[in-house]
Amino acid sequence: MSDGPCPVLWRRTKRAKRLSLRLDPARRQVVVTYPHTVSLKRAEAFLDAHRDWVKDRLADLPPAFLLQPGASLPFSGRSVTLIHAPDQRQPARLEDTCLTIGGDRERFEQRALCFLRKRAGLDLPGELLALADYMDCKPSAIACGNARTRWGSCTRSGRIMLNWRLILMPEPVKRYVMIHELAHMTHFDHSRAFWAHVDRFHPDRLAAQAWLKAHGSTLLALN
Template structure:
């Protein structure tokens, strides 16, 4: 990655690219420029310079990632939790009611909060998915939590479902939609009209959930 001014730019050479393309990566929070092999870097830099205002506007519009600092409040499994730091606490993390206290050095604070949240997600998400599976009459072969940075869930042809641990940080109704979406792939392994009808049979307000993900999803994916 190189910088054009203060802008983070990722340059990519592609044998398949036929023209210059520019997009914003909302997770890595940088502009991505894909160039044909035959194109000079100078031409690509001129292209980026011509689109500098657009890049700045898009980067500025990205939702902020939740902050994991003392006294910050986060939502985990539908409960608001306030983060605290106690350097003398022996336990890495201690949850009491709505207070999560992190022990040890402050430079380990965010790492330990993330570890705690990932652990809680691994405990809470699979049972929630299983409840939806019973309602939908389907049978995933296994359920695991992942640290994916580009998707909220996935379903393999083997029936194995992966859920992004960050689902535990979003509203319950949006989390339900993602789970129902992945379970629906056990019946329709595509995104056909039949698939979406199947999703809407169990989650009629799917567009509301999709809009929430478009607005807030990038911020959550940038966390950790």
């Protein structure tokens, strides 16, 4: 299936008991896992036998998020249009609902991503601290990272990591992720008490979770 609709990652491991495949929605690639006792040729045949399943799962994915001139993206609760200005000296400039990227077209996406990640690092910690004060807790440290499988994390010591892509989420969804991680400072588990604590500060968490399930893979594809 090398000429198929998406790339394939072959994972041969001693821990695998059988052939299996899954679709990585963030990287938009098929992951085939197979035991050491199985040949690559047999694994390829296994994938070919499930070609229709792969195509169906790809069709279910939301459209890829493209950072290109003319595109619109959600940013801190508003819609922002990306504009290319080759002669602009600044790598990126945000004004109202326009994010203007300067320089060569070849580096447009890279500069847009750089701006978004930098703004996330500046904006998200302050928003988290405001919620922490509201929830009567105090993180020991806050960082913004580039995780590809989670939106945030909280350690037992109270160090919270936020995915920089939160800055591209609707405000209620971003708020839910932050409340979720802060709630772990009170309940370091996913018990009923934990979810009750989350619901106390975010009554619409089910809607936020549904949004993440429907659109999260699109944001995670941004790298």
